Amino acid sequence: MKSGWVNPVLSCHSGKSEDVMSNCIIAMRSATTAKKAERALAAVRIPCQTVSIDPTVTKRGCGYGVSVGCSFISDAVRVLDRKNITHGEVIGDA
Amino acid sequence: MIYLDNAATSYPKPRTVYNAVSKAMRKCGGNPGRGSHRLARMASDAIYDLRETASRFFSCEVERVVFCSNATHALNLAIRGLVSEPCHILMSDMEHNSTRRPVLSLCRDFGCRCDVFRSLGGDRSAVLGEISRLIREDTKLLVVNHASNICGVTLPVRAICRFCKKRGIKVVVDASQSAGHLELEVRNLGADAVCMPGHKGLYGPAGTGLLLLGEGVELSPLIYGGSGMDSLAEGMPEILPERLEAGTLSAPLAAGLAEGIRWIEKTGLHVIRDHECRLAHLLAEYLSDMNSVKLYGAPFENTGGTVLFNVDGYTPAQVGEILDDSGICVRSGLHCAPLAHRTLCTGENGAVRASFGYFNTVVDVRRLADEVYALTKGRY
Numbered sequence: 001m002k003s004g005w006v007n008p009v010l011s012c013h014s015g016k017s018e019d020v021m022s023n024c025i026i027a028m029r030s031a032t033t034a035k036k037a038e039r040a041l042a043a044v045r046i047p048c049q050t051v052s053i054d055p056t057v058t059k060r061g062c063g064y065g066v067s068v069g070c071s072f073i074s075d076a077v078r079v080l081d082r083k084n085i086t087h088g089e090v091i092g093d094a
Numbered sequence: 095m096i097y098l099d100n101a102a103t104s105y106p107k108p109r110t111v112y113n114a115v116s117k118a119m120r121k122c123g124g125n126p127g128r129g130s131h132r133l134a135r136m137a138s139d140a141i142y143d144l145r146e147t148a149s150r151f152f153s154c155e156v157e158r159v160v161f162c163s164n165a166t167h168a169l170n171l172a173i174r175g176l177v178s179e180p181c182h183i184l185m186s187d188m189e190h191n192s193t194r195r196p197v198l199s200l201c202r203d204f205g206c207r208c209d210v211f212r213s214l215g216g217d218r219s220a221v222l223g224e225i226s227r228l229i230r231e232d233t234k235l236l237v238v239n240h241a242s243n244i245c246g247v248t249l250p251v252r253a254i255c256r257f258c259k260k261r262g263i264k265v266v267v268d269a270s271q272s273a274g275h276l277e278l279e280v281r282n283l284g285a286d287a288v289c290m291p292g293h294k295g296l297y298g299p300a301g302t303g304l305l306l307l308g309e310g311v312e313l314s315p316l317i318y319g320g321s322g323m324d325s326l327a328e329g330m331p332e333i334l335p336e337r338l339e340a341g342t343l344s345a346p347l348a349a350g351l352a353e354g355i356r357w358i359e360k361t362g363l364h365v366i367r368d369h370e371c372r373l374a375h376l377l378a379e380y381l382s383d384m385n386s387v388k389l390y391g392a393p394f395e396n397t398g399g400t401v402l403f404n405v406d407g408y409t410p411a412q413v414g415e416i417l418d419d420s421g422i423c424v425r426s427g428l429h430c431a432p433l434a435h436r437t438l439c440t441g442e443n444g445a446v447r448a449s450f451g452y453f454n455t456v457v458d459v460r461r462l463a464d465e466v467y468a469l470t471k472g473r474y
Binding site for chain 2: 029030031032033035036039049050051052055058059060061062063064
């Protein structure tokens with residue numbers, strides 16, 4: 001399910017500078033859902049990490065997402081959909 | 095020292111629980127669900143790990159596991175979160191003040207009316223008959239103690255939930271004494287909310303509790319504040335569990351509770367329960383042979399690992415004090431459950447409760463029985 005967030009701007013604070021531009025972020029509704037997504041993706045060996053999303057992106061204040069290598073993004077979204085894990089837009093170019 | 099107050103707080107804890115708390119305090123220094131630096135992520139992991147462990151153990155959706163500071167916190171969230179207008183409420187005669195007081199607060203604040211149904215030793219059809227008799231058109235909530243904190247009597251919560259669901263009545267189950275003792279699956283139970291402490295039968299640290307919500311159940315928040323998300327909104331987020339978890343959660347305590355639950359999974363719920371019950375039944379046998387000891391409830395039938403008694407010629411407080419002098423820790427008084435004590439007719443001073451945990455032994459039972467025997471012979 002999409003959350004309707006628009007005008008995506010990449011803002012990944014993963015702590016690893018080399019990741020910043022190569023990763024896409026799947027926006028999540030909460031820190032808990034982001035962790036759930038992170039574990040679901042890790043279970044199928046898609047490297048990922050929970051990150052925060054800037055308030056200017058979410059339009060609702062601080063938010064969370066899962067940072068995934070852009071090359072894995074379509075697989076990642078498929079896994080989340082299959083597991084009924086609610087997520088928002090993909091932020092960044094896939 | 096012999097510790098027989100496990101119904102209040104289990105002690106000692108499994109070694110893995112101490113280790114988990116200590117490790118999390120040293121390693122997970124960040125604030126869970128706030129920011130994404132590595133220490134915050136580790137703290138978030140500890141909280142999520144607890145949710146996942148509890149979700150598996152209690153068969154409940156992971157987002158519907160709300161981390162609380164104790165059972166009372168969870169019960170207040172559930173009871174006050176489900177009712178916001180005048181209605182009729184039912185509760186059992188074995189309730190603890192952690193449910194009785196929130197229910198009575200609804201009577202004061204919203205003009206709700208409350209009736210108490212008799213638990214009748216937990217007999218299924220008798221209890222359902224009692225509820226049927228008291229139910230009204232405006233009955234919206236039923237609050238029920240799964241297992242009594244003073245005598246271990248168990249109420250037929252599954253049948254009660256099924257009965258209430260058909261009539262559109264919400265059910266809050268107080269699982270303070272059953273979590274970690276009895277099988278408890280939120281999906282199968284059909285309750286709207288199941289509340290429990292982490293520091294009793296789940297062998298977690300004090301300061302922990304869980305609220306497990308049934309599918310589709312929505313609660314109004316009780317506490318407002320930071321949630322780490324949707325910070326521009328004036329109210330709490332709509333999404334669970336963050337909606338009900340304002341303020342910073344304790345990652346070390348969550349890590350300890352998760353480890354306690356894992357220890358139960360590894361040891362076996364039935365193994366723990368059988369051991370505690372065996373000790374309780376043995377003590378009840380010893381005490382029932384003493385003429386000046388009065389036992390309450392049905393100590394040979396209950397599955398709670400507790401024995402409630404009084405000794406002629408001594409108040410419960412005196413018995414507790416004398417036993418403490420002998421190095422035995424029991425709990426005397428009303429156990430925050432005056433309603434339940436009234437039901438069992440223990441008298442205005444209450445009674446003495448011995449409650450067993452997995453780390454107690456037969457030797458502990460014999461020591462207590464010997465001390466009580468000495469009391470009955472006036473040796474103190």
